[in-house]
Amino acid sequence: MQVTYGEAAKALTLNGFSRIGYSFSGWNTQADGEGAVFVDGALVSDLTESIILYAQWTANTYTVTFDGNGSTSGTMDPVSVTYGAGAVTLTSNSFSKTGYTFSGWNTQADGEGTAYSDGDSVSDLTSAITLYAQWTIITYTISYDGNGADGGSTDAQNVEYGGTLAVSLNGFTRTGYSFAGWNTQADGEGTSYAAGDEIADMTSILTLYAQWTADTYAVTFDGNGSTSGSIPSVSVTYGAGEVTLPANGFTKTGYTFTGWNTQANGGGVSYADGSSVSDLLSDLTLYAQWTADTYTVSFDGNGSTSGTTASMQVTYGEAAKALTANGFTRDDYSFAGWNTAADGSGTSYADGAEISDLTADLVLYAQWEKDDGAGAGIALLALATAILIVLFVAGAVAAVHYNVIRP
Structure with a gap:
């Protein structure tokens, strides 16, 4: 101008x-x-x-202000930035938002503006700015621990903060145990969950531990043809140690108990009387095993003068056997059968009779009948008669005395 x-x-x-x-x-x-x-x-x-x-x-000096953009706690003071005075480091974030992770700043609340990382530097602003905290929703993981399982698996689950999920079905297995739910502690002292229970508003990762209950099985005893006796069943809990089987209480006439077997015909697993069992995986029935008793029949000549009769064996339950034919003899006597008593007061058996199902050894005594002497007596009487006839013919008077002795 x-x-x-x-x-x-x-x-x-x-x-x-x-x-x-x-x-x-x-x-x-x-x-x-x-x-x-x-x-x-x-x-x-x-x-x-x-x-x-x-x-x-x-x-110019401009102000940078910080907006928590939905934060649930924390405050931050604004920062002044003078143009041309060099870079100014942004204050580190002190906002927090439950269920979210801070992921930086942006000049727009919706994240569509200029982004800044936490601790970035700014300079030469040409206007005041507001930086909005940016948040990333946290995804939490529920993982499943078999807690002693020896098979199977259960997949982890993910859920965002504020979401709800159902606790997974169990996929683990453990020999001798039944699944009894989930717990936040391995020892079961935490919070328990059943499969299908809902979990909401998680704020941390979560591990759920399988809970197990030891299986208890019954051992029952089958007399397998016994004729008397009984045995109460026994409970065996997996992992609780050995249980001693009770002594056999069955009896079977004509048989001796020889132990137990998981099959009636003895084709399974054998157990001795008084054995111990443990860690069963199912109920168990033990069948008594029996061996037929074999008894000896011996023969006593009971005054015989010669001969022998071989003893014989009779097994209980087998077909009847004929008694060994008598081989004894006795002078002037005839064999008249057998008897369980020497004097004939017991049970009588004919020679060659069939016998079976003995329950003890048996001695049979030969029975004898005196041979009959009638022929000799007749001869003597005939002789006496002849003598008498002779005496009478002679006309003599005589007294005749005689004794007839039967042999």
Whole structure:
């Protein structure tokens, strides 16, 4: 502009300059602001020489404010950034939001603006800005621990904060045990869950431990043809140690108990009387095993004068056997069968009779009948008669005395 000395003062032309990041603060006759100062639009007059006025600039200072953008706790003070004064490090985030992880800042709440990482530096702002905390929803994992399982698996499950999931069905197996649910502690002292229970609003990862109950099985005893006796069943709990089987209480006439077997015909697993069992995987029936008793029948001549009769064996339950034919003899006697008593007062058996199902050894005594002496007596009587006839014919008187002795 032109200023003529002596004329009325003129207003300085208003500033038309602009400078990014700075505000116009007036004019100065020196660039460094060390000369005469003029405000924008000031009146000047009576200049004695031409002058150059230098625009003076003041760096702008802008505020960075922090918005928790849905945070549930925490506060942050704003930061001032002066243009041209160098970078300023952003204050580290102190907001938190339950169920979410802080993932940085953005100039828009929806994350569609300019992104900044936590602790980034900013400089040369041209306006105040608000930085909005950005949040990533946390995904929590429920993992399943077999807690002693020896087979199977159960897949982990993922759920976002605020979501709900159903506890998984068990896929583990453990020999000798039944699954009894889940618990947040291996020892079962935590929170229990059944399959299908719902879990909501998780705030941390979770491990659920399978809970197990030891199986208890019954050992029952079958007499397998016994004729008397009984044995109460026994309970055996898996993992609880050995259980001694009770002594056999069955009996079977004509048989001796020889132990137990898992099959009636003895084709299974054998157990001795009084054995121990443990860690069963199912109920168990033990069948008594029996061996037929074999008894000896011996023969006593009971006064015989010669001969022998071989003893014989009779096994209980087998077909009847004929008694060994008598081989004894006795002078002047005839064999008249057998008897369980020497005097014939017991049970009688004919020679060659069949016998079976003995329950003890047996001695049979030969029975004898005296041979009959009638023929000799008749001869003696005939002789006596002849003598008497002779005596009477002679006419003599005589007394005849005789004894007839039967042999």
